[in-house]
Amino acid sequence: MNKYRTALMNRPFMYIESKRIAEMMRQGKSEEERRYEAVELNAIQMPSLDRRKTSYKEISHRLSFLDDFLLEKFMNSDADTAKAILAYAILQADQLYYEFMREIYLEKILLLQKDLAKKEVINFLYKKAEQSEVVAKWADNTKERLASGFLQFMRESGFIVSNHEEHQVKRPLINQSVREYLRKNGIKPIVEIMLGELL
Template sequence: MADELEYKSTIKSRPFLFRETKKAAELINKGLKEFEIKNKAKNDNIFQVNTETRRSEIASTVMRRLKALDDFLIDKLANGEIDTSKQIVVYAIMKTDRLFFEFMYEVFREKILLRDFTLQDKDFNIFFDRKKEQSERVASWDDYTFYKLKQVYIRILFEAGFIKNQKNDREITRPIVEEDVAYHLKEIGDTKYLNALTGEM
């Protein structure tokens, strides 16, 4: 799915949103529809943000990510162990953001494969430079966009527990995916997303 998407940089204002995504998954499990969850976000402020614009933006982002999940993964996100829930949110971001998926697959996965467990500033710079060469769209973005993307990627990885710190040489913690989740991702044809998480071939 991700490799069919256009490159975009909207993630820079829509980071991990773990608590919000888990909350929405719990509501889906209770039988609420997308429009009902969006209404609750707008009228009841279930995501606890100040402006109506931000409420709508978060609700749209969260629901878009949740649409990339099937019932099994939504249930795991809502009711599973916290590490598993966080991994599923990262998976949902990868499914809906091509550039982030490619970063996870081409940089994060490669780091684990090569047993190089530090994520450095140069790793981001090399990745973004390569994407600029491959895509006119990415090449058209300004330096500030790449600065913000790097910040958000680091924040997502840190909040997901995939790196231990956010500054300088960031130590990678290889995610351990639950056996039934790993099996499910393989069964639905998403082995490459699983590999992006775990650093496998």
């Protein structure tokens, strides 16, 4: 996993865009071909060249954590399962988000505590600032925006249901074949987040 970073603040879930890149991977296109189509031909349909470059790089980084089985399931499963698979990749790609999901989300699921407030996400980031010089250097508004990014990711990938400023944690919907595959072949601490249980 990478060191702490703020990628989830600036680059959203990008589910549709990730599907487009994953399809190119499935077609056997080289990294150079994928990059050309995504960035130069704007296959990911983003307005600016800079945004296409950074988004393509982030998507490619995330998808690199999926093996052939999960990549295939990402393309061909129901939307809930596909989004959960993308979340599995993101949990491997982003250390800080992974730690948040282990320390806050999973604990709430295991203790049957449903409510999650944005303040709890922000408090988590301030706690990390005490442990990490990298996080300590981030401005308050960076932590605020990153907290919003975390909540958006959780919402889009099925880990929370939101009603205005109120959020309730839940287990994402994942089809049985993917659940079983993750149990047998996945990275245990991340699979525990995905399934909402200790293995």
